[in-house]
Amino acid sequence: MHPDEGIYVASDISSPVIHISALHKTYATGIRRSKIHALKGVDMQVPAGEVLGILGPNGAGKTTLLKVLLGIVLPTSGEARLFGQPAGDPTARRRLGYLPENHRFPTYLTARQTLDIYGRLADLPDAARKERIPRLLEEVGLASWEDTRVGKFSKGMMQRLGLAQALLNQPEIVVLDEPTDGVDPVGRRDIRDRLRALKQTGTTIVINSHLLSEIELVCDRVLIMHKGRIIRSGTVDELAQQGTGWRIEVDRLPVSFDSTMWPVSLEESRRAILVEDGLPATLNRLIDQLRADGVQILGIERHRASLEAGFIDLITAQEDMP
Amino acid sequence: MTTLSGSLLLTFRELWAMRLTQAMLVIASLAWLLLSFALNMDVVEGSMAAVRIFGFDTTPTDGVFNEESGEWVSQALSLDKFLIGINTFVFGAAYFLGTLLGLFATMPLINGFLEHGRIDLLLSKPLSRARLLVGHLTGVWLTVLVLSAYLVGGVWLSLSLKTGIWMPQFLMAIPFITVMFGVMYSVILTISIISRSSGLGLVVTYGLIFLSIILASHDQIVPVLSEGNAAIFMTFYHVLPNFIEVVGVQAQLVEGQVVTTWYPFISSLLFGSVTYGIGFFWFSRRDF
Numbered sequence: 001m002h003p004d005e006g007i008y009v010a011s012d013i014s015s016p017v018i019h020i021s022a023l024h025k026t027y028a029t030g031i032r033r034s035k036i037h038a039l040k041g042v043d044m045q046v047p048a049g050e051v052l053g054i055l056g057p058n059g060a061g062k063t064t065l066l067k068v069l070l071g072i073v074l075p076t077s078g079e080a081r082l083f084g085q086p087a088g089d090p091t092a093r094r095r096l097g098y099l100p101e102n103h104r105f106p107t108y109l110t111a112r113q114t115l116d117i118y119g120r121l122a123d124l125p126d127a128a129r130k131e132r133i134p135r136l137l138e139e140v141g142l143a144s145w146e147d148t149r150v151g152k153f154s155k156g157m158m159q160r161l162g163l164a165q166a167l168l169n170q171p172e173i174v175v176l177d178e179p180t181d182g183v184d185p186v187g188r189r190d191i192r193d194r195l196r197a198l199k200q201t202g203t204t205i206v207i208n209s210h211l212l213s214e215i216e217l218v219c220d221r222v223l224i225m226h227k228g229r230i231i232r233s234g235t236v237d238e239l240a241q242q243g244t245g246w247r248i249e250v251d252r253l254p255v256s257f258d259s260t261m262w263p264v265s266l267e268e269s270r271r272a273i274l275v276e277d278g279l280p281a282t283l284n285r286l287i288d289q290l291r292a293d294g295v296q297i298l299g300i301e302r303h304r305a306s307l308e309a310g311f312i313d314l315i316t317a318q319e320d321m322p
Numbered sequence: 323m324t325t326l327s328g329s330l331l332l333t334f335r336e337l338w339a340m341r342l343t344q345a346m347l348v349i350a351s352l353a354w355l356l357l358s359f360a361l362n363m364d365v366v367e368g369s370m371a372a373v374r375i376f377g378f379d380t381t382p383t384d385g386v387f388n389e390e391s392g393e394w395v396s397q398a399l400s401l402d403k404f405l406i407g408i409n410t411f412v413f414g415a416a417y418f419l420g421t422l423l424g425l426f427a428t429m430p431l432i433n434g435f436l437e438h439g440r441i442d443l444l445l446s447k448p449l450s451r452a453r454l455l456v457g458h459l460t461g462v463w464l465t466v467l468v469l470s471a472y473l474v475g476g477v478w479l480s481l482s483l484k485t486g487i488w489m490p491q492f493l494m495a496i497p498f499i500t501v502m503f504g505v506m507y508s509v510i511l512t513i514s515i516i517s518r519s520s521g522l523g524l525v526v527t528y529g530l531i532f533l534s535i536i537l538a539s540h541d542q543i544v545p546v547l548s549e550g551n552a553a554i555f556m557t558f559y560h561v562l563p564n565f566i567e568v569v570g571v572q573a574q575l576v577e578g579q580v581v582t583t584w585y586p587f588i589s590s591l592l593f594g595s596v597t598y599g600i601g602f603f604w605f606s607r608r609d610f
Contacts, residue, residue, distance in 0.1 A: 027609070067442070067610075070442075070445065070446045072445045072446065072609070072610050073609040073610070090447075090448045090450050090453075091448060093447065094448040096446070098442075098443065098446035100439055100443055100446070101439070102438065102439045103439045103440070103442070103443055104437055104438075104439035104440045105440075106336060106339070106440075108335065108336075109335060113335070117328050117331055117332050117335070118443070118447075119328070120325065120327050120328025121325055121328035121329065121447040122325075122328075122447055122448065123324045123325045123449075124324065165443075175446075
């Protein structure tokens with residue numbers, strides 16, 4: 001954390017493809033032009049080839065951050081650069097693919113026509129479009145739907161088409177806003193596989209998702225945003241590690257056992273105790289106490305909190321802060 | 323160039339997908355097919371002796387009795403006047419109905435263009451905002467140009483072939499319709515960009531067209547106003563588009579007269595240019 005502003009400063013990276021520095025965004029809304037501070041001094045760097053997940057509750061500023069990066073929203077102050085060029089510069093977007101949240105394609109176009117038009121907009125020559133469109137439709141599982149109007153597509157099919165659109169120009173950076181929204185489990189797995197394959201090619205991927213399990217499975221690094229600030233950054237393991245502890249399974253717990261005296265929580269059945277601080281000393285003291293009370297210990301295992309649990313703890317702690 | 327073609331193609335496809343555009347094309351086709359096949363004219367020494375539609379006579383050819391000369395005088399219509407009449411009617415219909423319907427038809431087009439999820443995707447492509455808007459506008463203008471050329475050009479060609487009289491000044495209706503549509507489109511587009519409500523844009527645009535009916539009567543209205551109110555009235559007259567008065571310019575051109583003043587057309591063009599300037603500025607500066 002930055003000592004003064006509470007801003008997370010990422011570690012130095014030699015050649016970031018995304019560089020964001022002291023970024024602020026304030027929206028003025030309504031007749032009275034009341035101000036909403038969507039971003040409050042965000043600093044972030046993403047090296048080439050990294051898969052970065054952005055997490056945060058609704059209104060955290062995730063989508064605004066991505067939109068500033070793409071030049072869709074203009075920053076109030078600060079700097080956002082793609083490949084060393086200002087984020088609003090169209091030439092920087094030539095090497096970028098984007099799948100917006102709740103994207104809308106014209107409903108009267110077929111899947112193939114949609115990709116053709118968006119391919120043109122991405123400045124792809126005829127030959128490249130002819131070669132890539134059928135291949136991408138095949139890869140996202142829409143080959144047999146290529147001449148079907150987009151208006152007849154389900155939400156999941158729209159997401160697949162959106163992904164194909166984002167990959168048309170073989171981008172070096174792919175920005176995905178809720179890529180698996182509305183997609184069934186098989187489709188989600190397909191998208192994950194596609195993202196892993198992209199990662200193998202050295203593509204930088206930035207994902208904004210509410211599905212923490214998706215982030216956990218795909219991302220190298222995760223940023224957690226809250227109220228316009230990046231409050232934590234690290235690998236999935238690092239963030240989940242903060243919730244690591246022990247789980248002790250017992251035959252029964254005496255009524256006299258007072259869980260408030262220990263850094264523990266009890267499962268509803270009162271047949272297992274979760275030791276939250278993860279310190280061996282705490283574990284050993286607790287075992288001694290339980291044995292002294294005549295409790296039979298049936299098993300002890302390392303308890304690793306999920307990213308989701310870590311995320312919820314972090315956000316709850318932030319909400320509780322004055 | 324490829325990006326511009328994408329933007330153009332998207333606008334064309336969007337317009338074509340609208341039933342109203344297709345309906346306009348059908349109506350234009352019917353208009354000149356009617357003139358080509360259903361309208362028969364008997365021309366005697368440069369005058370219309372008779373006009374028949376679907377084989378039925380529509381004008382008397384017997385003439386009227388002139389009491390002074392004591393002779394029957396042919397009431398045959400001057401061919402030139404007949405052609406001017408038909409073309410003025412076609413121009414009027416295309417200008418008023420075409421513009422009003424056309425503006426109404428573009429409301430969903432603008433909605434679609436500025437819609438969340440659509441505009442984000444367009445802005446993420448490697449083309450500047452100005453270029454994106456130019457592509458959209460070019461698509462709209464070209465569509466209006468093609469539709470008006472199809473209607474006016476078709477009618478002109480059909481009548482010219484039938485009568486053997488070629489009056490190229492009729493074709494001036496094509497740029498007039500296109501340009502004045504463009505002027506009024508600047509209002510709906512700019513207000514939609516600023517307010518994100520194409521409905522509001524349409525109401526204001528229709529309001530300006532209605533206001534131009536009142537402003538066109540400035541010669542009669544201004545003398546009865548107080549000095550202050552007259553100044554306000556004339557400020558509106560000079561600043562706002564003179565949609566109605568432009569019809570007079572076109573009429574003078576068609577009738578082969580010298581145009582007494584181009585002012586309504588030029589001031590409307592200036593209004594359109596300034597409004598587009600404001601629209602481009604807002605489009606380049608606003609968040610989506």
